[in-house]
Amino acid sequence: MSKVMDGSFHIFHSTREDDNFILVLEICVPPDDKQFTLNAVPVWFDLLQDGQRREFKIGVEFSPVAEEQQMKDLQAIFSL
Numbered sequence: 001m002s003k004v005m006d007g008s009f010h011i012f013h014s015t016r017e018d019d020n021f022i023l024v025l026e027i028c029v030p031p032d033d034k035q036f037t038l039n040a041v042p043v044w045f046d047l048l049q050d051g052q053r054r055e056f057k058i059g060v061e062f063s064p065v066a067e068e069q070q071m072k073d074l075q076a077i078f079s080l
Contacts, residue, residue, distance in 0.1 A: 023060060029077055036070050039063040 019041075027036040040060035048055045062071065 022063075025060075027074070029074075034077075036067075036074060038067045038070060 021041075023040045023042065025038045025040055027038065028034070029036065040062045042058050043061045044059040046057045048057065
């Protein structure tokens with residue numbers, strides 16, 4: 001089963017075989033190329049297939065405390 005929708009909620013079985021696994025997202029923001037590294041875990045996944053191309057969308061939950069200042073910095077950059 002690739003996805004189940006219940007109203008606006010996306011329900012699925014976890015793709016995380018081990019809760020100790022995390023995604024490490026590295027973001028480089030122009031023009032200064034300021035670098036951010038954020039830890040996250042996947043919370044939803046949606047496969048998109050267009051002919052030969054296989055892509056996906058993934059929703060993540062960021063680590064709540066460790067990157068708090070980095071998240072504030074990113075929000076400030078993107079709200080300009």
